[in-house]
Amino acid sequence: MAQNTEERALRAWEELSISDNFIFQRVMQNKNLCKRLIERILHIKIRELDYPHTEKSIDLRLDSKSVRLDVYVEDESGTIYNIEMQTTKGHGDELVKRTRYYQGMIDMDLLGKGVYYDQLRQTYIIFICTFDPFGMDERIYTFRNACLEIPHLLLGDGAAKIFLNAKGLKGVVDADIENFLHYVDGREAAGVFTETLAKEVERVKHQDETRREYMTLYMEYQKHHQEGVKEGLQRGRREGRREGRREGLIAMARSLLALNVPLDVIEKSSGMTREEILTLQTPAAKHDRR
Known part of the structure; x- marks a missing residue:
């Protein structure tokens, strides 16, 4: 039985791609790739990225639910970026409610470290989805709090939620992002950025230590x-x-x-x-x- 489980773990490892959050998380530890991905999604320039945690875990109280964030980085101005790979939508509005939960946990974590509420930083919660989360065929869905009566009046609370849709066909996006979404969707890597990303995936998958870590996690999961x-x-x-x-x-x-x-x-x-x-x-x- 153990041998069969190990063989399944090895096959699963060989089939992993960028859309698996285990691989995505480790690829995003490449600061240049992570920085470029954020810059292309948001159309901004970042001088420096900092990784406060390899895998950010937030647990506010012993009796509360904790949250583990795949990619949690900060830029030189203190802006926080949380990037998650999503392969399942869940039931009902579970996916969008998760962004609200993540936002709340990030804010409470900052407040717990002595930051006053009026000093809460700009945060971007970015979900990269292998499916269309809203069924409107857009490549990117960006949400900020705005006034219903005056749509151009933004609340300015510093919170933004962004969903990338690997299946999307509508909307003009950066060529790097379009190629990236095709790659997440299982197509061949195209363009300098995505090809570099694909090479990083292969480099990560050739690391014996990373493979052993994945197989251990896989077998432990199977056991449970x-x-x-x-x-x-x-x-x-x-x-x-x-x-x-x-x-x-x-x-x-x-x-x-x-x-x-x-x-x-x-x-x-x-x-x-x-x-x-x-x-x-x-x-x-x-x-x-x-």
């Missing part, structure tokens, strides 16, 4: 998954036995009711309450027992 499935099956069997016994008692109670057995006798025989037994009676039977 199998344990969870086993526990779920056992729970299902227990619940199934209980449900089967319950159904048997209900069937017995119905039979006794049909034979006009006194309710107190049925209560003792089935272990059911009088109210539960009465719900099993037909309207005619209820009338006869009055």
Whole structure:
């Protein structure tokens, strides 16, 4: 079993691409590539990027949910960029609510370090999606808080959420971003930036240490998954036995009711309450027992 799991882990490793967040996170540790990606998405220039954490984890209290951010970087002016690779949309509005949660956690983390609310920094939460998150076929969806009555009046709270759509066909974007989105979508790398990105993916995948880390994580996940499935099956069997016994008692109670057995006798025989037994009676039977 262990050998089969290891073989599956190795096959999974060989099939990894830029759209896998394990690979994406490590590729984005290349400061030049990360910097250029942000610059092309936002049409800005960045002098310097800083990585406060290789993988940013925010856990505000022991009793709160924590969040782990794939790529968390700051530029020379203190602007924060959180970049996440997203391959699943989730249920309902789960994806967009996650950006709200990330924003709140980042702000609370800053406030917890002594920053006053009026000093909260500009933040960009960027989701790179392998699917169209809004179904409008745009390559990029950018959201900032604006006034409904005066659309050009921005709130100016320093928060922006951006979704890149690898399936998008609409909207004019930088050539590097267009090629990057095609690459995320599984096409061949094209253009200097994306080709450099593809070479970095291959370099990362040829690192023995990174491969061992991934395979260890993969096998650990499989172990927990199998344990969870086993526990779920056992729970299902227990619940199934209980449900089967319950159904048997209900069937017995119905039979006794049909034979006009006194309710107190049925209560003792089935272990059911009088109210539960009465719900099993037909309207005619209820009338006869009055």
